[in-house]
Every structure is written in C-alpha cells, then in structure tokens.
Amino acid sequence: MRRFMTSFIWMGLTAVFLAAGFSVTEAAPLKRPFTFQQITPKDGLSSEMVNAITVQGEEVWFGTYAGGATLYNKSKKTWKAYTTKGEPPAKTDDGQSINWKNLLPYNHVSVILPDTDRIWFGTYFYGFGGGGISYYHPRKTPPWKRFNTNDGVAKKIVSMAIDGDWLWVGSEKGLSILDKKTEKWKGFYSTDQGLSGNFVNALLNDPAFLWAGTNAGISRLHKSGNTWKTYSEKEGIPGEIKSLVKVGQKMWAGAIDGALFEYDTKADRWTKIEGTDASKNGDIQSILATKNRVYVCRDNGVSIYDLSAGQWESITAADGLLSDTVIAAAEDQDGIWFGTDKGVSRLILKP
Numbered sequence: 001m002r003r004f005m006t007s008f009i010w011m012g013l014t015a016v017f018l019a020a021g022f023s024v025t026e027a028a029p030l031k032r033p034f035t036f037q038q039i040t041p042k043d044g045l046s047s048e049m050v051n052a053i054t055v056q057g058e059e060v061w062f063g064t065y066a067g068g069a070t071l072y073n074k075s076k077k078t079w080k081a082y083t084t085k086g087e088p089p090a091k092t093d094d095g096q097s098i099n100w101k102n103l104l105p106y107n108h109v110s111v112i113l114p115d116t117d118r119i120w121f122g123t124y125f126y127g128f129g130g131g132g133i134s135y136y137h138p139r140k141t142p143p144w145k146r147f148n149t150n151d152g153v154a155k156k157i158v159s160m161a162i163d164g165d166w167l168w169v170g171s172e173k174g175l176s177i178l179d180k181k182t183e184k185w186k187g188f189y190s191t192d193q194g195l196s197g198n199f200v201n202a203l204l205n206d207p208a209f210l211w212a213g214t215n216a217g218i219s220r221l222h223k224s225g226n227t228w229k230t231y232s233e234k235e236g237i238p239g240e241i242k243s244l245v246k247v248g249q250k251m252w253a254g255a256i257d258g259a260l261f262e263y264d265t266k267a268d269r270w271t272k273i274e275g276t277d278a279s280k281n282g283d284i285q286s287i288l289a290t291k292n293r294v295y296v297c298r299d300n301g302v303s304i305y306d307l308s309a310g311q312w313e314s315i316t317a318a319d320g321l322l323s324d325t326v327i328a329a330a331e332d333q334d335g336i337w338f339g340t341d342k343g344v345s346r347l348i349l350k351p
Helices: none
Strands: 036-039 050-056 059-064 069-073 078-082 109-114 119-123 132-136 144-146 157-163 166-171 174-179 184-189 200-205 209-214 217-222 227-231 241-247 250-255 260-264 269-273 284-289 293-298 301-306 311-315 326-332 335-340 343-348
Touching (some): 119 157, 284 326
Parallel strands (some): 200 241
Antiparallel strands (some): 166 174, 174 184, 250 260, 335 343
C-alpha cells in the first residue's frame, strides 16, 4: 500500500478538506463527457506529484513532492515556484539549500493551510536537516518565516488545523501546538498522553473538541477538560484513518484501506458508509466536501457522492483525469482541482 503525503487542511482541507465558501452549481449526476484543464510541469508546476491544493480568490497554491510550493494566479496566468533554493530557484546548488534561504522548511510540501492573514505550509523530510512548518505572510518583510521542529516531534508534517490563536500540527510522532501570537510551541500529545496513534494523518477542529485521525483509529480531545477518547474497532473504526471532514452537519472519516464512516452523535460511535461506485474499494488519500457533493480521492480515481440525490459515481483516468492516483482536491468558483501523481486536472463545472 502506497502512502502519500496529503494536505489536510482544515479548518480544514488537511487531512481534511472543507468547502471554501464557493457556490458551484452542480447537477446530479455530473454531465458527461467531462471538460478538464490539465496542468503539468510543462505549464508551470514545480513537480508533477501534487500533495496539497488550496484556493484563495485568483490564487491557487500547489504543494508538491520534491518541488516545493507552486503559486498560480488564474487571472494573470503567472506561476511562481518556492523551493529550498529561494525564489526564483538558484541555477546552481551552493550546498546550503537544506539550511533554507528564507522559505519553506523542505521541498516535500504535504500540507497547505490558509489562515486569516497568512498561509501555513507543512513539509515532510526523510533525513535529519529539514522538515517542519513555515508560513507565508504577504504583508511582512520577509514574507516567509520558518519554525523549528519542536525538538524533532514536528518534523514530518502530515496534518494541520487552526483553532483561534493556536495551530495544531500533526506529524508521524504525535500532535504539537503552536501559539500563533508568541510563535512558540506550547504543547505536545502522543500515545503517552492519550492519542490512539502517533501518526496523525488528519485533524478536524470543533468548538469543544479536536478530532484526530491516526494510524490506530480516531482520537477526540475534549479541549476544556484536556481528556482524550479513542474510537477504534469497538466504536466502529477498525484501522488507520487518513481523512476527517465535515459534510454538512455530519462528520465523515476515510480509512486508508478505502472504507468510509459517518459519526453518529447520539450513539457516540461510527457507522460504515457503503459506496456503490466503481472506485469504492480504492485506498483513500483525502476527502473534499462541497455544498452539493463529497469527493473522495483514491488511488483508483475519485468517488463522488451527490448529497441531494444520494447517489454515487466515479471519475477515473478514462474520463479525463491525468492519473487514477488522486491525492488532493480543492474547490473554486467554477470547478474542482484534483492533484495527482502526474499533475493537476481541473474539472470544469461551470464553463
């Protein structure tokens, strides 16, 4: 089973993707044949594998594997790549790129999370000299700020969530808290403090609770009491959770093995969702929930659930996606962006 680093925002998109306030008019089922805009490194992407996408007005950010972050302005048709070698990238490697000029902590961008005045980036590093988080603040000089890795526990980042003045940061070693006002680390949770697992794939913030999808189920932190509850096989969650997302007033979870679950608030347990589309058994990478549909990104295409019709369908490379391996998704005012291992396919919903 192949594990991809996926942006789970949310607020959030991160391992959690939420609708960004757009009102795309969608009919059920989607009209075929589909119209796609295809984007690859030939068009301006800094790498063909796209782990994370976020849309802010005319700007679209792409987090890539080995290529840093790419910023695309839709109206101006301009591209910028932010990497360890600075912006624009240096033509030659001076041997010091791992120390970062002023930008991201590493070129493997796994999470992109928009905040009120800045954009947070989580990176995933396999060695000893990089990784961690940074932010881009367009009104600061310099606009980029890099953070330390909280003694190494906030290094391989796989999820983030905003909670007022706090930033929750999930890694392969647990869950860290950054105070955004002081810009200092202020806490850390692992299995020793009640997490179900240390690999925190997904985060979802509620007013009273923080939900964490881990390699060993789902954990819920009661923030006022600082107590954890674990949902595992007994509570309906049999294994590793890759994504958590709000679907209207409900909550869905996606397991890495392809299973989908919905949270029953009254029973305080999770029940399995039975899909009927052709891609239903593919491994889940992330989930995007919009006003009208849920898009489940898998390693064999995208499962799509129409909320009003209660119907499933799927999109694959045979329908126009650049690849069946779909890692991330984001919504804009007239379409859905899909990040794959071969570039980006934008499904146009309102020509």
